[in-house]
């Protein structure tokens with residue numbers, strides 16, 4: 001081989017490498033654009049994980065589309081045009097939940113897709129893909145570590161909100177407390193001059209939908225400062241270190257915008273107790289540590305107030321609650337009668353209600369409902385009224401909406417066998433008859449064997465007035481009422497079904513709380529056993545777990561026996577009501593009472 005040829009070959013090689021590099025760069029650019037587009041789309045139309053679970057349990061999810069290896073799923077919610085995306089922290093357990101819903105008769109269309117952009121690319125390019133992905137990954141990792149150029153790595157909503165305290169119904173005392181934070185944000189100098197330390201973090205405890213986000217926005221609105229928010233579940237990522245980096249970026253931004261409010265929803269997703277080992281947990285640790293570092297880092301001149309929301313306070317790492325971090329905690333309760341009425345008023349302002357609709361009586365009937373559920377009821381009522389071609393929203397539309405939100409949509413179309421029908425009739429009659437003989441239980445409002453949502457039938461009770469305390473007797477009787485369905489199946493058909501699974505789930509939770517949270521077991525005494533670490537449990541003796549289990553079982557067994565004996569005693573009523581249900585499918589409050597006249 002001559003020198004000339006060698007050179008030519010060398011040149012050719014360089015050229016090939018050059019072309020390859022160009023192709024790769026183009027590929028990366030394409031990938032990056034697709035990724036960014038996806039990301040943008042997500043930002044516009046996301047559904048919080050808690051919302052997703054809620055919709056799923058209401059039976060409102062029609063379609064779930066997921067991509068292999070991705071934690072993002074696309075869902076179609078009933079009555080909502082646009083498909084929404086949601087981030088699922090644990091795909092496996094989420095799928096389990098979906099499967100149970102499907103098994104219960106929910107019609108959910110499941111679509112599993114390979115990562116879409118791969119399938120669209122021609123095959124030649126695909127052979128380069130691994131290299132491209134590797135490079136893209138490197139670039140992403142660089143970006144994550146803050147070495148790359150500044151880019152939008154996290155999702156946030158940063159703007160001044162128009163929401164004010166007057167948009168938050170009820171919660172008067174909580175608002176009072178929040179007023180102080182508004183003052184801090186407005187005039188920090190006033191406080192620092194006195195030597196007061198401005199609070200850095202406030203934790204809001206409360207069920208989903210009780211208005212935690214709303215009140216956080218209202219604080220920002222009242223103080224006229226920017227509101228930056230992020231959900232804890234968004235921090236859970238497949239790439240190690242990304243969570244921590246997102247936290248850092250979030251606070252970088254907050255520093256620039258200070259004074260401002262940083263809102264972290266579902267903080268339990270990152271702030272759970274730190275335990276060592278496994279991958280996901282180490283990732284969480286890094287994220288949590290970063291959050292702690294940030295909170296310790298900003299000085300009081302910076303006036304950043306971090307509000308965080310959770311409905312599982314017992315899960316939180318104690319380090320979060322130390323002074324200088326989330327040292328203020330405010331519980332956001334489910335609204336009482338007055339609160340519910342105010343919420344209904346706020347959310348019915350823009351709706352056409354019929355004259356005869358009495359918001360007070362709706363408020364009375366909805367004890368235990370959250371603000372979000374009440375809002376949802378009014379929305380559903382408007383949809384139902386439209387479907388019914390009513391001039392305006394009538395009482396029956398609202399009643400139907402309440403049922404839809406609590407037990408799901410009526411499914412008259414679902415066919416089920418005579419045998420299933422009989423089983424459901426006895427199951428529901430069992431609940432209704434048993435609770436009729438339990439003094440602490442509220443009156444039956446409606447019994448039905450028309451399938452609704454995931455339930456084959458349902459028994460609705462009149463709403464309780466708001467109560468701050470529930471007695472042990474009341475809880476015991478609640479257990480009996482819950483197990484009345486299963487007891488009736490066994491008594492009449494001498495067989496039991498899966499239809500009682502939800503009753504059993506609820507009953508078990510109540511019994512466990514009675515023993516471990518409310519100290520209602522005579523044997524174990526008034527001790528809080530919940531959320532304790534294993535070493536803390538050992539204080540109570542080696543076999544404390546067994547003893548708790550035995551007490552829970554005892555409560556359930558007793559309740560089941562009591563339900564059975566009540567049904568045996570009143571077998572005539574059970575038969576009569578089941579028969580009526582088979583004939584008419586539904587029994588209202590007045591007709592139900594007649595059986596006991």
Ligand code: ADP
Pocket residue numbers: 167168169170171206207208209210211212213214215309343346370371372373375
């Ligand atoms: P959380 O953050 O506690 O899960 P949100 O603040 O997201 O609850 O509440 C969801 C929706 O429910 C709100 O946007 C609002 O429409 C309604 N809502 C909840 N609580 C209230 C309230 N106290 N007053 C008015 N609306 C409320």
Ligand code: ZN
Pocket residue numbers: 427431485486499500503
């Ligand atoms: Zn039941």
